[in-house]
Each structure stands twice: as structure tokens, then as C-alpha cells.
Amino acid sequence: MLAAAPALSADESIRPTRVEVDLGRLRGNLAAIQAHVGGAKVMAVVKANAYGHGLVPVAQALVVAGADSLGVALLEEALILRQSGVTAPILVFGGIAETQIPLFIRHDLTLTAPSLDKLKLIDDAAAAMGVRARVHLKIDTGMERLGIHFYSAEALLEASLRAQHVQVEGIYSHFANADAADLSHARLQLERFQEVLRFYERRSLPTPQRHIANSGGILQLPESHLDLVRPGIMLYGVYPSSECARSVVVQPALTWKSHVAYFKVVQAGFPVGYGSTWVSDHPVRVVTVPVGYGDGYFRALSNKAQVLIGGKRHGLAGRVCMDQIMVNLEWGTAYYRDEVVLLGQQGGDQIRADDVAEWAGTIPYEVLTNINARVPRVYHDS
Numbered sequence: 354m355l356a357a358a359p360a361l362s363a364d365e366s367i368r369p370t371r372v373e374v375d376l377g378r379l380r381g382n383l384a385a386i387q388a389h390v391g392g393a394k395v396m397a398v399v400k401a402n403a404y405g406h407g408l409v410p411v412a413q414a415l416v417v418a419g420a421d422s423l424g425v426a427l428l429e430e431a432l433i434l435r436q437s438g439v440t441a442p443i444l445v446f447g448g449i450a451e452t453q454i455p456l457f458i459r460h461d462l463t464l465t466a467p468s469l470d471k472l473k474l475i476d477d478a479a480a481a482m483g484v485r486a487r488v489h490l491k492i493d494t495g496m497e498r499l500g501i502h503f504y505s506a507e508a509l510l511e512a513s514l515r516a517q518h519v520q521v522e523g524i525y526s527h528f529a530n531a532d533a534a535d536l537s538h539a540r541l542q543l544e545r546f547q548e549v550l551r552f553y554e555r556r557s558l559p560t561p562q563r564h565i566a567n568s569g570g571i572l573q574l575p576e577s578h579l580d581l582v583r584p585g586i587m588l589y590g591v592y593p594s595s596e597c598a599r600s601v602v603v604q605p606a607l608t609w610k611s612h613v614a615y616f617k618v619v620q621a622g623f624p625v626g627y628g629s630t631w632v633s634d635h636p637v638r639v640v641t642v643p644v645g646y647g648d649g650y651f652r653a654l655s656n657k658a659q660v661l662i663g664g665k666r667h668g669l670a671g672r673v674c675m676d677q678i679m680v681n682l683e684w685g686t687a688y689y690r691d692e693v694v695l696l697g698q699q700g701g702d703q704i705r706a707d708d709v710a711e712w713a714g715t716i717p718y719e720v721l722t723n724i725n726a727r728v729p730r731v732y733h734d735s
């Protein structure tokens with residue numbers, strides 16, 4: 354709900370355009386992942402507003418359902434969770450600014466140490482506060498994003514043994530292509546990671562929690578599950594790519610819907626929408642639906658996407674506007690306030706995040722995370 358909205362009743366304050374999240378589906382997906390990874394722990398990844406599903410309600414539901422920990426990208430996301438009373442361990446994946454370190458420590462958040470410099474800053478800050486900071490070391494095994502290169506990693510592992518105010522609870526890496534049909538690069542990354550981990554064996558030291566598997570790794574590389582897995586997209590019931598194996602059955606938890614706001618007959622030759630890009634050569638029925646790119650419904654879906662009305666698929670007519678779309682019913686019927694499903698199930702048909710991604714020329718991750726704050730989230734349980 355919008356924080357600045359004036360006083361409206363519960364009914365009035367919810368737009369017909371809304372996201373409905375099925376918490377039962379999320380729990381089911383978590384359970385399916387837990388069953389698939391055997392004894393490995395599960396860190397539920399809830400960054401980017403829980404992939405558009407709503408950070409706090411989703412994190413709370415997953416922790417209650419047995420997620421061992423949470424993963425986010427930013428300190429800000431972790432702080433919102435703490436302020437909402439979430440006490441589960443939270444790992445922040447992203448890079449850290451020196452000034453943020455005391456905040457991490459004060460809120461008992463787990464830091465990612467991707468370099469010798471950052472490790473030292475964390476150790477110094479924790480020493481000044483008289484506590485030990487929880488840390489996961491980050492090893493770059495073939496993505497060139499964040500982390501010490503696997504071929505230089507020994508120095509970081511050594512330094513972490515000497516750092517007196519750091520508790521190294523984990524060590525991790527991240528796959529670049531674990532959702533691809535060709536797993537050769539992912540296998541190479543896993544081998545490099547295993548080689549780094551032999552450091553602990555050589556020194557007869559206990560190994561911190563080892564983790565590398567995102568959804569692609571969970572689905573396609575059982576040998577990558579190690580001590581802990583980090584599912585994101587598959588928790589939400591969406592597969593990371595079309596070529597990725599579907600070795601765990603998960604169900605989409607999100608429905609994005611709106612309603613018919615206006616109905617009309619458009620005569621032949623009368624163009625629809627900005628730019629007049631859509632014209633019919635025969636009379637058609639067209640409805641207007643109050644959702645647009647201002648909500649995160651991509652403008653790239655113009656003249657391409659389909660929506661469900663009355664259990665049937667209908668195509669967009671013309672460009673997506675900021676706040677509205679027009680849908681061509683041909684000779685189908687629809688009435689004011691009939692449900693329109695942009696993403697999700699209606700009747701016997703379903704529009705998947707993959708479908709929307711294909712129409713918009715992107716990936717399902719971006720479809721979900723792009724649904725913005727103007728769209729209220731409503732939760733129910735199945």
C-alpha cells in the first residue's frame with residue numbers, strides 16, 4: 354500500500370491492479386527444494402523485494418516454513434527485515450562501504466568479505482566495537498563480478514585465520530551459467546571452488562559452510578549443493594531459463610491482475626493508442642485496463658503481449674501507456690470489472706513469467722522484479 358495515501362477504507366485503498374501472492378505455494382516450493390538437496394541448508398534469497406513478491410511478508414513466511422537463513426543484495430534490505438522483527442541469519446551478498454560496517458555488526462547481519470582490504474576493515478570495525486563480525490568469504494571462480502580470484506584466494510583464507518574479530522561462518526562463490534544446457538563452465542567453476550576449499554583440509558582446519566548453488570545449480574548440478582544452497586527464482590515457482598532442467602517441480606506464487614475499466618467497439622480504420630500503431634480492418638471490441646509501464650508492465654509488450662479475460666487469451670491493441678493498456682477481444686465479450694490476468698492463472702489457462710519475458714525480450718527475473726511499488730501486494734494462503 355502507498356504510505357502517503359489518504360484515509361481510504363480497506364476496499365477502496367486496493368487498486369484493481371494488484372499482485373496476489375500465494376504463501377502456500379512459496380512454502381511448497383521451499384519444501385520441494387529442501388527435499389531435493391537432502392541435508393544441505395537452504396538460504397532463501399529475498400533480494401529485490403523478494404523478486405517482486407514483497408520482501409517482509411515473503412521473508413517471514415519462508416523463515417516460519419523452515420528456511421535456515423535469508424540472502425539479500427543490500428544492507429538496506431537487511432535492515433528492513435531486522436526492523437520488521439526478522440531474527441533469522443541474513444547474508445548480504447553485495448559489496449560494502451566502510452561506513453556501513455558498524456551497522457551490519459549492530460544488527461547482527463552477515464557480511465560478505467570479497468577482498469583482503471574489506472576483511473581488514475571488517476576486523477578493525479569489529480575490534481573497535483569489541484565484538485566479532487559474522488563473515489562469509491567470497492571467491493570469484495569465473496564470473497568476474499565480486500570476490501577474490503580463485504587463484505589468489507589462499508591469501509584471503511590465511512588472513513581470515515588471523516583476523517581476531519571475524520567469525521568466518523561461510524565461504525562462497527557464484528555460478529555464471531548454471532542454468533545453461535552446456536554446463537562445462539559451471540563445472541569448471543565448481544572445480545576451482547573445490548580447489549580453494551582444500552586449504553582447510555591441508556591444514557586440518559574445520560571448513561566454514563561452503564555454498565555456490567543458485568537455482569540453476571540446484572536444478573542441474575547436484576554435486577554443487579555442498580553445505581548450503583541459495584535458491585532465488587525457483588522459490589517463486591519460476592525456472593531460471595528455458596533450457597534449464599526442471600528436476601524440482603515448483604509452482605508460480607504470483608498472480609498479477611487487474612480488471613476491465615472500459616468497454617467499446619472500435620470501428621474499422623480507427624487506430625488504437627499512442628503512435629496509432631494498431632488498426633483493425635473490421636469492427637472489434639476493445640477493453641481498457643488500468644495498468645501500464647508506470648506499474649512495471651513493460652512498454653516493450655506493446656502489440657505483443659496477451660492477457661487472460663474470461664479464461665481466454667487476448668492480445669494487446671496498440672502501445673502500453675503509462676497507466677493503461679487496450680486489449681482486443683475481437684468478438685469476445687467482457688463487462689466492466691471483469692478480471693484481467695496479466696501474469697498467472699485464470700480458468701484453465703496460464704500466462705507464465707517466461708511468456709511475458711519472451712514477449713518483452715527479457716528474462717523472467719526482470720519481469721518479476723520490475724513490478725513496482727505502485728502495485729499493491731495482497732497475500733493469501735492455499
Ligand SMILES: *Cc1c(COP(=O)(O)O)cnc(C)c1O
Pocket residue numbers: 398400446527566567568569583584585586587593
Ligand atoms: C540472486 C542470487 C542468488 C539467487 O539466484 P537465482 O538464480 O535467482 O536462484 C544466489 N546467490 C547470489 C549471490 C545471488 O546474488
